[in-house]
Amino acid sequence: MVDLVSQYQSMKTEVDRAIMNVVETAQFINGPEVQSFQKELEEYLGVKHVIPVANGTDALQIALMALDLKPGDEVITPSFTYIATTEVMALLGLKPVFVEVDSDTFCLKHGDIEAAITSKTKAIVPVHLYGQAAPMNEIMAIAEKHNLFVVEDNAQAIGCDYYHTDSKIAKTGTIGHIGCTSFFPSKNLGCYGDGGAMCTNDDALAAKIRMIANHGQSERYYHDVVGCNSRLDSIQAAVLRIKLRQLDVYNDRRRAVADKYDQFLSAFPEISTPVRAMNSKHVFHQYTVQLEGLNRDELQAHLASFEIPSMIYYPVPAHKQKMFSHFGSGSTNLPITDWLTERVISFPIHTEMEDAQQDFILEKIAQFVESKRK
Numbered sequence: 001m002v003d004l005v006s007q008y009q010s011m012k013t014e015v016d017r018a019i020m021n022v023v024e025t026a027q028f029i030n031g032p033e034v035q036s037f038q039k040e041l042e043e044y045l046g047v048k049h050v051i052p053v054a055n056g057t058d059a060l061q062i063a064l065m066a067l068d069l070k071p072g073d074e075v076i077t078p079s080f081t082y083i084a085t086t087e088v089m090a091l092l093g094l095k096p097v098f099v100e101v102d103s104d105t106f107c108l109k110h111g112d113i114e115a116a117i118t119s120k121t122k123a124i125v126p127v128h129l130y131g132q133a134a135p136m137n138e139i140m141a142i143a144e145k146h147n148l149f150v151v152e153d154n155a156q157a158i159g160c161d162y163y164h165t166d167s168k169i170a171k172t173g174t175i176g177h178i179g180c181t182s183f184f185p186s187k188n189l190g191c192y193g194d195g196g197a198m199c200t201n202d203d204a205l206a207a208k209i210r211m212i213a214n215h216g217q218s219e220r221y222y223h224d225v226v227g228c229n230s231r232l233d234s235i236q237a238a239v240l241r242i243k244l245r246q247l248d249v250y251n252d253r254r255r256a257v258a259d260k261y262d263q264f265l266s267a268f269p270e271i272s273t274p275v276r277a278m279n280s281k282h283v284f285h286q287y288t289v290q291l292e293g294l295n296r297d298e299l300q301a302h303l304a305s306f307e308i309p310s311m312i313y314y315p316v317p318a319h320k321q322k323m324f325s326h327f328g329s330g331s332t333n334l335p336i337t338d339w340l341t342e343r344v345i346s347f348p349i350h351t352e353m354e355d356a357q358q359d360f361i362l363e364k365i366a367q368f369v370e371s372k373r374k
């Protein structure tokens with residue numbers, strides 16, 4: 001699905017030098033690389049505070065911890081997402097309240113949010129799924145009206161531009177009260193291990209987040225709140241600084257691969273190509289299509305027989321996961337979510353995709369579809 005080896009080869013000298021520099025100076029934790037990366041990411045995103053942490057799941061957890069929610073409080077979120085988005089809610093004793101997604105954009109269906117709000121609702125966690133922005137204008141308006149926090153799960157969409165209705169442009173992750181992202185190797189901005197970050201424009205929230213991520217410490221050995229230990233290490237920061245400079249190029253490259261898929265696949269009514277939302281500049285973390293009457297298992301097996309990977313993100317929606325059975329969410333009526341989990345499939349997309357590789361993938365997809373026509 002990705003080709004991180006070729007990507008590394010393309011910047012080997014620079015990356016090797018940066019990693020060796022960390023090793024030789026032995027500033028593994030909170031060193032100058034972390035400080036610089038933080039500043040550079042703040043500049044790139046146009047946000048006041050970036051707080052790097054150990055991974056994207058920690059970022060989501062710490063963000064929710066910083067909001068002072070009480071056990072039993074409810075958080076509105078999509079079910080059609082990676083498990084980390086909602087797992088941290090349950091871990092903190094919060095109740096995920098699952099809301100439907102839009103069948104075209106795969107992101108929260110804003111029109112369904114208000115019906116899910118109760119007196120216990122405290123926050124909304126939209127997910128910018130596959131690299132496309134959720135409808136933040138509408139979500140922020142609902143949040144303001146009902147006095148709710150918004151924590152963006154931006155793990156799949158770093159670098160995505162969101163166009164506000166007043167034509168102002170903001171990066172996803174900087175629109176809600178807190179934005180969370182992941183630097184897992186295969187993400188659009190990936191490091192060579194685990195990493196993540198939160199961002200916010202709120203000084204008080206930033207201070208709180210920093211404290212929670214560092215054992216709830218206000219000054220050394222004085223611990224004010226129960227926190228955790230979550231930090232980005234210097235080697236990862238050194239790699240991320242180099243890759244951040246390429247992020248826009250990477251995202252352009254992903255869009256070019258997506259354009260080529262779109263163009264070719266538009267000739268096949270059996271495959272619905274991704275819809276690009278008006279307010280969002282898609283960064284294509286995944287290229288995910290919907291199959292119209294084709295057997296997904298057979299298509300995957302056909303591709304696999306030519307060593308072409310494909311993935312199902314996600315085969316089981318969160319509301320049907322066993323881990324949430326105590327919430328009784330399995331019976332929640334989410335027909336679009338259920339329908340999507342049965343018909344989505346993601347094809348390889350990455351920054352090093354060569355024309356010949358993609359031609360081969362497209363040829364094999366076409367071969368399968370045509371073999372099913374009578």
Ligand SMILES: *Cc1c(COP(=O)(O)O)cnc(C)c1O
Pocket residue numbers: 055056057058081082084085127153155156181182183184194195196
């Ligand atoms: C990857 C991802 C996460 C979690 O990030 P990790 O760094 O793997 O912990 C959370 N939410 C979404 C939508 C993701 O894709």
